[in-house]
Amino acid sequence: MPWSDGSYKIKKVISIGTVSELTGLSERQIRYYEERKLIFPERSKTGIRKYSFQDVETLIEIANQLEEGVLTHEIRKELKRREQLIDPKVVRNSLLQGQLNAHFK
Amino acid sequence: MPWSDGSYKIKKVISIGTVSELTGLSERQIRYYEERKLIFPERSKTGIRKYSFQDVETLIEIANQLEEGVLTHEIRKELKRREQLIDPKVVRNSLLQGQLNAHFK
DNA sequence: CGTGTAAGGAATTCTGACACG
DNA sequence: CGTGTAAGGAATTCTGACACG
Numbered sequence: 657m658p659w660s661d662g663s664y665k666i667k668k669v670i671s672i673g674t675v676s677e678l679t680g681l682s683e684r685q686i687r688y689y690e691e692r693k694l695i696f697p698e699r700s701k702t703g704i705r706k707y708s709f710q711d712v713e714t715l716i717e718i719a720n721q722l723e724e725g726v727l728t729h730e731i732r733k734e735l736k737r738r739e740q741l742i743d744p745k746v747v748r749n750s751l752l753q754g755q756l757n758a759h760f761k
Numbered sequence: 762m763p764w765s766d767g768s769y770k771i772k773k774v775i776s777i778g779t780v781s782e783l784t785g786l787s788e789r790q791i792r793y794y795e796e797r798k799l800i801f802p803e804r805s806k807t808g809i810r811k812y813s814f815q816d817v818e819t820l821i822e823i824a825n826q827l828e829e830g831v832l833t834h835e836i837r838k839e840l841k842r843r844e845q846l847i848d849p850k851v852v853r854n855s856l857l858q859g860q861l862n863a864h865f866k
Numbered sequence: 867c868g869t870g871t872a873a874g875g876a877a878t879t880c881t882g883a884c885a886c887g
Numbered sequence: 888c889g890t891g892t893a894a895g896g897a898a899t900t901c902t903g904a905c906a907c908g
Binding site for chain 3: 888889890891892893894895896897898899900901902903904905906907908
């Protein structure tokens with residue numbers, strides 16, 4: 657089974673009500689953070705939002721940052737920075753970019 | 762966070778529609794296997810069934826067994842046997858039982 | 867035995883908006 | 888800016904039952 661590896665953490669299967677219970681955040685807050693591009697749930701064919709455990713963790717971090725007075729725009733940049741450190745796609749592109757730079761130096 | 766350990770696999774957060782997609786089983790089938798004591802979802806306060814990724818895996822095994830012509834009652838015994846091998850509670854009880862047996866031999 | 871389906875109701879989720887500050 | 892809420896509609900889930908075999 658394609659999904660049965662160790663990737664339970666990133667599989668988007670949790671609906672917003674459950675995420676609300678897990679994080680202690682209101683559904684309003686969760687939807688707002690999506691509007692501000694901090695979180696990216698998938699959607700069922702009929703438009704129902706689905707989140708992963710990874711998303712739940714991110715949401716808790718977002719809530720913590722906000723409590724500290726950080727603005728959503730700042731949090732967004734912080735999250736973006738982190739993505740680049742782990743996203744294989746970005747890693748590949750970085751390497752490619754390095755080669756290009758060297759080639760055209 | 763209590764849930765944020767490696768236990769994403771056993772946390773019951775997936776509703777039946779999503780489980781149906783993940784397993785390819787109908788909701789009718791999934792509810793029936795519960796009726797036959799093969800699977801044990803949790804319930805939200807309002808009665809909505811919630812499953813874990815572990816449950817999803819179990820459901821797929823159940824479906825495979827059924828295709829092979831195994832009866833739900835047989836599958837139930839098989840699953841019970843397995844539980845005993847991994848459930849810490851049962852392990853503890855077995856040890857305790859051993860001590861008692863020795864004591865009253 | 868295992869599964870499909872129609873039935874009626876209850877709970878969930880969605881969007882866009884008004885409110886406060 | 889970040890969050891609450893009432894509003895109306897659409898999608899989801901639940902149970903008990905009839906059906907087939």
